[in-house]
Amino acid sequence: MIELYHIWKQYQKPDWALKDVTLKVNQGDFCFVTGPSGSGKSTLLKIIFREIFPTHGQIVVDGRNILRISDHKIFRLRRTMGIVFQDFRLLFHKRVFDNVAVVLQVLGYPRKELRRRVFNALRMVNLNHKMWEYPSHLSYGEQQRVAIARAVVNNPNIILADEPTGNLDTELAFEIMSLFSEINRKGATVIICTHDRELIRHFGKKIVFLYKGKLLREENI
Amino acid sequence: MITQKFKHFQRETLNNLWQYRARNVFSVTIICLSFLIVGIFVSLSNNLRYTAQQLSQDMAVVFFLKNNISPIDREAITQELDNSSLVQNIQFVDSEEAMEKFLVKFPDLQGIVENLKINPFPSSYEITLREKDLTYEDAQPFIDKMKKMKGIEDVQFNRDWVEKMNSLSRLARAIGFFLGGILILASFFIVSNVIKLNVIARKDEIEILRFVGGTNVFIRIPFLTEGIILGALGGLLSLLLLFIVIKLFPVYLGSSLGILKELINFRYLTFSQSFALILSGAIIGLFGSLSSIAKFLKS
Numbered sequence: 330m331i332e333l334y335h336i337w338k339q340y341q342k343p344d345w346a347l348k349d350v351t352l353k354v355n356q357g358d359f360c361f362v363t364g365p366s367g368s369g370k371s372t373l374l375k376i377i378f379r380e381i382f383p384t385h386g387q388i389v390v391d392g393r394n395i396l397r398i399s400d401h402k403i404f405r406l407r408r409t410m411g412i413v414f415q416d417f418r419l420l421f422h423k424r425v426f427d428n429v430a431v432v433l434q435v436l437g438y439p440r441k442e443l444r445r446r447v448f449n450a451l452r453m454v455n456l457n458h459k460m461w462e463y464p465s466h467l468s469y470g471e472q473q474r475v476a477i478a479r480a481v482v483n484n485p486n487i488i489l490a491d492e493p494t495g496n497l498d499t500e501l502a503f504e505i506m507s508l509f510s511e512i513n514r515k516g517a518t519v520i521i522c523t524h525d526r527e528l529i530r531h532f533g534k535k536i537v538f539l540y541k542g543k544l545l546r547e548e549n550i
Numbered sequence: 551m552i553t554q555k556f557k558h559f560q561r562e563t564l565n566n567l568w569q570y571r572a573r574n575v576f577s578v579t580i581i582c583l584s585f586l587i588v589g590i591f592v593s594l595s596n597n598l599r600y601t602a603q604q605l606s607q608d609m610a611v612v613f614f615l616k617n618n619i620s621p622i623d624r625e626a627i628t629q630e631l632d633n634s635s636l637v638q639n640i641q642f643v644d645s646e647e648a649m650e651k652f653l654v655k656f657p658d659l660q661g662i663v664e665n666l667k668i669n670p671f672p673s674s675y676e677i678t679l680r681e682k683d684l685t686y687e688d689a690q691p692f693i694d695k696m697k698k699m700k701g702i703e704d705v706q707f708n709r710d711w712v713e714k715m716n717s718l719s720r721l722a723r724a725i726g727f728f729l730g731g732i733l734i735l736a737s738f739f740i741v742s743n744v745i746k747l748n749v750i751a752r753k754d755e756i757e758i759l760r761f762v763g764g765t766n767v768f769i770r771i772p773f774l775t776e777g778i779i780l781g782a783l784g785g786l787l788s789l790l791l792l793f794i795v796i797k798l799f800p801v802y803l804g805s806s807l808g809i810l811k812e813l814i815n816f817r818y819l820t821f822s823q824s825f826a827l828i829l830s831g832a833i834i835g836l837f838g839s840l841s842s843i844a845k846f847l848k849s
Binding site: 378380404405406407408412418420421422431432434435436437439441443479501 | 552554555557558569754755756758759760761762763764765766768
């Protein structure tokens, strides 16, 4: 499903953010990428959804080398992925409903179908009763759940989450992680970057350890 | 799907226009004033051209004949005039008739004319030219040819007045386009920067749209329509302001200008000129926003 071959990434000389990372994540995997700050976790995710290019190496997603996709066609790859950021990246001038609906608007969904899907996604994260509120009126945990609803609303094959529980307390973090686990059970491949060992111990199925840009080891539980 | 996207663009454009209304009003005002300058000069030019046309309708070429002209030469001149495609009307005025006309116009000078004992007025052919928009250069070869004919003493051709009017009209238009061009260029940069500010203000939204699979076209369209609306609105408002200026200007000046009043009595733009003005505004808006969003999406 997602195959990375000898990925090297350098932002500026002489430091390498990633060093010769080779990794395979299968369809339906629930994968944690972990390691201390600066180990290259976020860089790895950015490369997978092609926000940035690796300096060397190749990446194959669903059998396609994504580095060969031209810039104006990259939207097709992104439509198969749901991305959750540590800082949520919500639109604070738009209501919760519109924040989630934006994904379906891009795809040109009819209004009725769009409303149904947005409602279902918000119900899944237990926020359907707050869909007409603005994100600024929600707690951190609720905001992150809105971000998750946005990531799953179009049923993507792959969910990428960069430190999705970084700003949350333990209880909320478990709640959020349970949501990801549920999404994974429905068939999506989930890759989560986190350094929270407690969460990894509790939810981890496949764990990838990064240290200073190098892949130290992989564990399948 | 297309209808849904169209509705989305419509909603987004209106939201953007409303959300950043202060800077949008500023940008519309600048476009409006720039186009008003162009409009005023085009209107002035229209007026000068109209006056030139009015003058040209009354213009005649007068061929004065020599006193001792032979009947053969006169016949040759008549034939030449008859055969010319430029001539619409020919009127022969003999010397007696010329003197009578003079005395009707200037009765006070009757004594002087009578004291001369001879008739000083030559016979002439007064002709009107066929084409109203005929230029001086068009008629010149014909006049030169007639001048060389035997029996012609002199030629009076007042069409150069019309030409001067036309030149003035062209000058007014050129000044209008020059000044307007500079201002329109300035308004292009202003629209471009206003849209750029709107783009920067919505940077996060654009980034999210890109992450969720929005195409560049999908991201661009609301900004482009915003630019088009701002530009076209500026053009439209400039037409409205021009109308007010044209209505108020004569009232303000009163009768103090005398004969000049007619020359700067603005006439409103033609339909095609008005349409061109609005279209230009829309095009400026389009390219202004296109340049700013293109730079942003590239970065």
